[in-house]
Amino acid sequence: MVDNANALLSAKNLYKSFGGIKAVDNASIEVPQGSITGLIGPNGAGKTTLFNLLSSFIRPDSGEVIFDGEPIQQLQPHQIAQQGMVRTFQVARVLSRLSVMENMLLATQHQSGENFWNVWLRPGQVIKEERSQREYASEILESVGLSHMAQEYAGALSGGQRKLLEIARALMVRPKLILLDEPAAGVNPTLINKICEHIVQWNREGLSFLVIEHNMDVIMSLCDRVWVLAEGRNLASGTPAEMQKNTQVLEAYLGQ
Amino acid sequence: MNRTVGDRLGNSEPAITAIAKLFPFHNLPFATCMEGYIVSLIIFTAIFALFGLGLNLQWGYTGLINFGHVAFMAVGGYVTVLLSDLDVPIPLLIWIPFCVLVGSLFAALLGLLIGLSTVRLREDYLAIVTIGVSEMVRLVALNEEWLTRGAFGVQGFPLPLQGFAPTLLTRIGMLAIFTGVIAIGYWQLWKWLRQRIKGVSRQSLINSSLAVAGYLGSLGLLLYGTVIIARQLKLAEDLSPWLLGLFLLGALVGIIALYTWLAQQTIPRLPDWFVGLSLVSCLLSLAVGLWIYQFAAHAIYTYSRTSIKTGLMFISVLVVAVIFWGLQKLVRSPWGRVLKAIREDEEVAKALGKNVFWYKLQALMLGGLVAGVAGALYAWQLTTVYPDNFQPLVTFNAWTIVVLGGAGNNVGTLLGAAIFWAYQTSTRFILADVVPLDDARLGAFRVMIIGLLLMVLMVWRPQGILGKKEELTLGR
Ligand SMILES: Nc1ncnc2c1ncn2[C@@H]1O[C@H](COP(=O)(O)OP(=O)(O)O)[C@@H](O)[C@H]1O
Ligand SMILES: [Mg+2]
Numbered sequence: 001m002v003d004n005a006n007a008l009l010s011a012k013n014l015y016k017s018f019g020g021i022k023a024v025d026n027a028s029i030e031v032p033q034g035s036i037t038g039l040i041g042p043n044g045a046g047k048t049t050l051f052n053l054l055s056s057f058i059r060p061d062s063g064e065v066i067f068d069g070e071p072i073q074q075l076q077p078h079q080i081a082q083q084g085m086v087r088t089f090q091v092a093r094v095l096s097r098l099s100v101m102e103n104m105l106l107a108t109q110h111q112s113g114e115n116f117w118n119v120w121l122r123p124g125q126v127i128k129e130e131r132s133q134r135e136y137a138s139e140i141l142e143s144v145g146l147s148h149m150a151q152e153y154a155g156a157l158s159g160g161q162r163k164l165l166e167i168a169r170a171l172m173v174r175p176k177l178i179l180l181d182e183p184a185a186g187v188n189p190t191l192i193n194k195i196c197e198h199i200v201q202w203n204r205e206g207l208s209f210l211v212i213e214h215n216m217d218v219i220m221s222l223c224d225r226v227w228v229l230a231e232g233r234n235l236a237s238g239t240p241a242e243m244q245k246n247t248q249v250l251e252a253y254l255g256q
Numbered sequence: 257m258n259r260t261v262g263d264r265l266g267n268s269e270p271a272i273t274a275i276a277k278l279f280p281f282h283n284l285p286f287a288t289c290m291e292g293y294i295v296s297l298i299i300f301t302a303i304f305a306l307f308g309l310g311l312n313l314q315w316g317y318t319g320l321i322n323f324g325h326v327a328f329m330a331v332g333g334y335v336t337v338l339l340s341d342l343d344v345p346i347p348l349l350i351w352i353p354f355c356v357l358v359g360s361l362f363a364a365l366l367g368l369l370i371g372l373s374t375v376r377l378r379e380d381y382l383a384i385v386t387i388g389v390s391e392m393v394r395l396v397a398l399n400e401e402w403l404t405r406g407a408f409g410v411q412g413f414p415l416p417l418q419g420f421a422p423t424l425l426t427r428i429g430m431l432a433i434f435t436g437v438i439a440i441g442y443w444q445l446w447k448w449l450r451q452r453i454k455g456v457s458r459q460s461l462i463n464s465s466l467a468v469a470g471y472l473g474s475l476g477l478l479l480y481g482t483v484i485i486a487r488q489l490k491l492a493e494d495l496s497p498w499l500l501g502l503f504l505l506g507a508l509v510g511i512i513a514l515y516t517w518l519a520q521q522t523i524p525r526l527p528d529w530f531v532g533l534s535l536v537s538c539l540l541s542l543a544v545g546l547w548i549y550q551f552a553a554h555a556i557y558t559y560s561r562t563s564i565k566t567g568l569m570f571i572s573v574l575v576v577a578v579i580f581w582g583l584q585k586l587v588r589s590p591w592g593r594v595l596k597a598i599r600e601d602e603e604v605a606k607a608l609g610k611n612v613f614w615y616k617l618q619a620l621m622l623g624g625l626v627a628g629v630a631g632a633l634y635a636w637q638l639t640t641v642y643p644d645n646f647q648p649l650v651t652f653n654a655w656t657i658v659v660l661g662g663a664g665n666n667v668g669t670l671l672g673a674a675i676f677w678a679y680q681t682s683t684r685f686i687l688a689d690v691v692p693l694d695d696a697r698l699g700a701f702r703v704m705i706i707g708l709l710l711m712v713l714m715v716w717r718p719q720g721i722l723g724k725k726e727e728l729t730l731g732r
Contacts, residue, residue: 055607081609089607095600098593105590106597107608113590114610116618120582126589173609 007066008033008177008208009085014053014063023049025232026063029210031177036199036209038223038240040216042253046232047212048090051179054210055087056080068176082109084176090185090212092162096155100146103154103165104137105130107172133172140168144198160187164195177208184215196221216244228252294551295569296637297681302572303633305673307650308657309583309666310627316663317587318619319599321383324390325627325654328363330646332628333635334397334404335359337413352416356632363628366393367620390651397643404643411640417567422559430570431556437577438549445538452534464532467522472536475515482507486690497692504691565637572633576670579626583666586622595619596664649703656706660713662720671721679706 009031016024024046031037052058056077065073112118113126141147184192228235230252314320336359374382397404555566597605661668
C-alpha cells in the first residue's frame with residue numbers, strides 16, 4: 001500500500017520506543033502530492049510521535065522517511081523545514097514576547113538579514129527583503145483575519161487565534177507540505193469552519209497537508225485519504241467514509 | 257596646592273565651587289581629584305556597559321544563562337596585554353588595536369568552546385559549565401606563572417595613546433568627536449521622550465512633572481539630611497556604633513515607608529505620572545550628564561603626554577558607541593529576531609528552519625567578543641592585571657547591570673551601567689563617612705545593599721527599569 005510514484009512524503013517501517021513503550025511500531029504512511037491526508041487514531045496511538053519522527057524532532061530507532069524524492073531521516077529538524085516540510089504542534093506554540101508580525105516574519109526562509117555580516121554590510125538588501133516579506137505576511141494575516149492583531153504580542157492571542165497564527169506562520173515558510181497536529185482541538189466551531197476553508201483553499205493552490213484530527217467532521221470534509229494508527233501500528237487506510245465503516249477501526253476507538 | 261575645581265575651569269568658577277560645597281564628605285582635596293575621578297568613572301562605566309552588552313546579547317536576547325561572563329573579560333584582557341608586551345617592530349598605533357582584535361577573538365573562541373561542549377545539552381548545564389570555566393580561567397591565570405606571572409600580576413604593558421601629545425587642533429577635533437557622540441545620545445533620548453509626551457495634555461504634563469519633581473526632590477533632601485546628621489554623629493563619636501547603626505536603619509525604614517505610602521496616595525490621582533517621571537528623569541540625566549561632561553571636556557581640552565586616563569576615556573566612549581550601534585542594528589534585524597525566537601521557544605525556531613545550535617554559538621561568540629574588548633579596556637584601566645581582578649563577583653556585577661536596566665534592552669544596559677557606577681562611586685564616599693563599619697565590612701555592606709535594591713526592583717518593577725511590563729503577563 002506504500003510506494004507510490006507521486007508520493008510527496010513516504011515513511012516506511014518507522015519504529016520508536018521510549019523505554020518499554022513502543023510508541024511507534026513499524027508504522028508507514030504516505031502523502032500523495034497535492035493531497036490532504038488524514039491521520040487518526042485513539043489517544044496515545046503514537047500520532048504525535050510519528051510527526052516528531054517525520055520532522056526529525058525525534059530520531060527513529062529504525063525506518064526511513066522520503067520527502068520529495070530524498071531520504072531525510074538523517075537531516076536536522078531545521079533542514080527539513082528548509083526542504084519544504086513544516087510541522088505545527090498539538091498545543092499551539094507561539095513566540096509570546098514577539099509580535100504577531102514578527103512571528104510571521106521569522107518563518108521566512110533564505111533571508112540575507114539572518115546573517116549578521118549582511119546586516120552591517122548590505123543593509124539595503126536586508127531592508128528590501130524584509131519589506132516584501134512584510135507585505136506577504138500582511139496578506140496571509142489579512143486572509144486569516146488576524147491583521148488587526150499584527151502589532152500585538154503573540155502571547156496576547158486566544159487559543160484559537162494561536163492555532164490560526166501557527167498555521168499562517170507555517171505558510172510563511174512557503175512549504176510543499178504542512179503537518180498539522182490537531183488544528184481544530186480547543187477551537188470554537190465557527191473558527192474550525194474557517195480553518196477548514198483556508199486549508200482547502202491553500203490546498204487548491206498546490207500545498208499538501210497531513211492532518212492529525214479527532215474531529216471526524218473535519219476529517220470527512222477535508223481528507224482524500226485517511227491513515228489509522230493504533231498502539232503505534234498501522235491499522236487501516238482508505239477514504240474517510242471507508243474508515244468510518246471499518247469494524248477494526250471502530251473497535252480500536254471503542255476499546256479506548 | 258589646594259586648588260579648587262573653579263581654578264581649573266576658570267569661567268564656571270562660582271557654580272563649581274557651589275557644587276563643591278555640596279560635598280562636605282571628601283577627605284581628599286576636592287579640586288584636584290574630581291576631574292581624575294570623573295574620568296575614571298566614565299571609563300569604568302564604559303567598560304561595564306560593554307561587558308553588560310555582551311551578556312545582554314547572550315542572556316537578554318538569546319536566553320543563554322551565562323554565570324561565568326568574567327571569563328571572556330579575563331581572556332580578552334590577558335591575551336591583549338600579554339601580546340602587546342611582546343617586542344615587535346610595529347608602531348604601537350597599529351599593534352595595540354591588533355592585539356585587542358586577537359584578544360577578543362580568543363574570547364570569542366572561548367565562547368565557541370563552551371558552546372560546542374554544552375549548547376546541545378539542557379539549558380541549566382550551560383549555567384554550570386560557565387561558572388566552572390570562569391573559575392578555571394582565573395586559576396590558570398593564577399598558576400601558569402610562566403605565562404601570566406600569576407599573583408604578581410602583569411604590568412608595564414603598553415597603553416593606548418601612550419606618549420601621545422596632540423596639538424591644540426587635534427585636541428579640539430577629539431573634543432568635537434566626543435561631544436558629537438554625547439550629542440547623538442541626547443538626541444536619541446529626546447526622541448524617546450517626545451514619543452512619551454505625545455498625546456499628553458500640557459496641564460497634565462506640568463502637574464505630573466511637578467509632583468514627581470517634588471516627590472524626588474524632597475526624598476533626596478531627606479536622605480541628604482539623614483546623611484549629614486549621621487556624619488556629625490559619627491564624627492562626634494559619643495554615640496556607640498550600634499546606636500548609630502540603629503538610627504540609620506530606623507531613619508531609612510521610616511523614609512521608605514513614608515514615601516511608599518505617599519506614592520500609593522498620589523499615583524492613582526496622577527494618570528500621567530509615568531510621563532512626568534520620564535520627563536523629570538530625562539532632565540535630571542541631562543543636568544548630571546552636562547555636569548560630568550564639563551569635566552570630561554576639560555580633561556580632553558587639556559590633554560597632554562601624561563594624561564593617559566583621558567586618552568583611555570576617549571577610546572572607551574568611542575568603542576562603546578560603535579559597538580552599541582552595531583549591536584542595535586543586529587538585534588533589530590532578522591538575525592536578532594532569530595535570537596529572540598530561540599529565547600522564547602527554540603523548538604519553534606527549529607520547526608521554522610532556523611539552525612538553533614549555530615545561532616546560539618554565534619550569540620555566545622559575539623557576546624564573548626564584546627566582553628573580550630571590555631577586558632582589554634579593563635586591563636588598561638587597571639594598568640596591573642591580577643587574576644583577582646576576575647573574581648566571580650565581576651560576573652555578578654554584569655548581571656546586576658543587565659537586570660537593572662531590563663533584559664533584552666541595550667539602552668537599559670547602558671543605563672544600568674551608569675547607575676551601577678554612580679552607586680559604586682557615591683557610596684564609596686558617603687557610606688564611609690556615615691556607616692560605622694571598617695573598610696572590609698563596608699565593601700561587603702555595599703554589595704549587600706545592591707542585593708537589597710535588586711530585590712526591591714524585582715518587587716516593584718521585575719522587568720527592569722526600561723523593560724516592558726506587558727511582557728511579564730504573557731502566557732506561553
Ligand atoms: N518523549 C516521550 N517519552 C516517553 N514516552 C513518550 C514520549 N512521547 C510519547 N510517549 C508515549 O508514546 C505514546 C504515544 O504518544 P503520542 O504520540 O503523543 O500519541 P497521540 O499523539 O497519538 O495521542 C504514549 O503512550 C506516550 O505516553
Ligand atoms: Mg497527539
